[in-house]
Amino acid sequence: MILSDADILDRLEAGDLVVEPLDDLELQIQPASVDLRLGREFLEFQRTNIPCIHPNSEREVDEYVTETVVEDGDDFILHPGDFVLGTTHERVEIPPDLIAHVEGRSSLGRLAVVVHATAGLCDPGYRGQITLELSNLGTAPVALTPGMRISQLTFTELKTPADRPYGSDRGSKYQDQDGPQASRIQSDDEFGGDQLEREE
Numbered sequence: 001m002i003l004s005d006a007d008i009l010d011r012l013e014a015g016d017l018v019v020e021p022l023d024d025l026e027l028q029i030q031p032a033s034v035d036l037r038l039g040r041e042f043l044e045f046q047r048t049n050i051p052c053i054h055p056n057s058e059r060e061v062d063e064y065v066t067e068t069v070v071e072d073g074d075d076f077i078l079h080p081g082d083f084v085l086g087t088t089h090e091r092v093e094i095p096p097d098l099i100a101h102v103e104g105r106s107s108l109g110r111l112a113v114v115v116h117a118t119a120g121l122c123d124p125g126y127r128g129q130i131t132l133e134l135s136n137l138g139t140a141p142v143a144l145t146p147g148m149r150i151s152q153l154t155f156t157e158l159k160t161p162a163d164r165p166y167g168s169d170r171g172s173k174y175q176d177q178d179g180p181q182a183s184r185i186q187s188d189d190e191f192g193g194d195q196l197e198r199e200e
């Protein structure tokens with residue numbers, strides 16, 4: 001079941017679902033979602049002279065990312081073809097019996113700004129700000145202003161609460177994200193790896 005505005009407000013009031021700060025309930029609470037605003041930090045990907053990125057090489061993933069913090073009154077210009085990581089201004093706490101989906105807003109989609117390269121799933125138990133995968137598929141640069149409503153979060157109730165919510169096991173590498181976080185896929189190996197068993 002997807003939560004309606006009334007359900008969302010009930011859960012926020014009960015305190016197990018957290019989305020904060022919510023400065024303007026009337027604007028941010030939509031019929032079945034919560035609009036989230038853009039934060040001021042961005043991670044940009046530099047052109048690199050390495051032949052390809054190896055997802056499990058920490059040095060390579062971190063080396064080609066630089067951070068930009070947009071000052072008050074300034075915009076971040078997303079150029080055609082750009083891919084950057086942004087963050088929501090709000091931090092969230094998802095209780096064990098809910099799953100949240102981050103979706104783009106239609107109004108930005110119509111400007112060719114895609115807010116999510118992936119499905120944008122926030123696990124039951126997840127806490128922190130949400131990293132946004134922003135790209136511009138159009139032909140004109142688009143100015144993104146910190147504080148603008150950039151994405152919306154919908155909530156689906158699980159049939160039973162998760163037994164092992166996000167954060168309860170060692171693989172939860174994005175728990176308590178503060179600002180945009182680059183991929184930590186390289187730490188998958190530390191947690192047991194994603195490799196196929198070698199065939200005899």
Ligand SMILES: O=c1ccn([C@H]2C[C@H](O)[C@@H](COP(=O)(O)OP(=O)(O)OP(=O)(O)O)O2)c(=O)[nH]1
Nearest residue numbers: 120121122123126129130131166171172173174
């Ligand atoms: O667009 C998104 C989607 C998810 N998340 C957060 C919430 C989610 O609970 C966590 C992990 O996401 P996911 O499970 O999709 O990533 P993973 O690469 O499988 O990480 P892990 O191995 O930690 O589960 O990252 C974001 O910040 N942005």
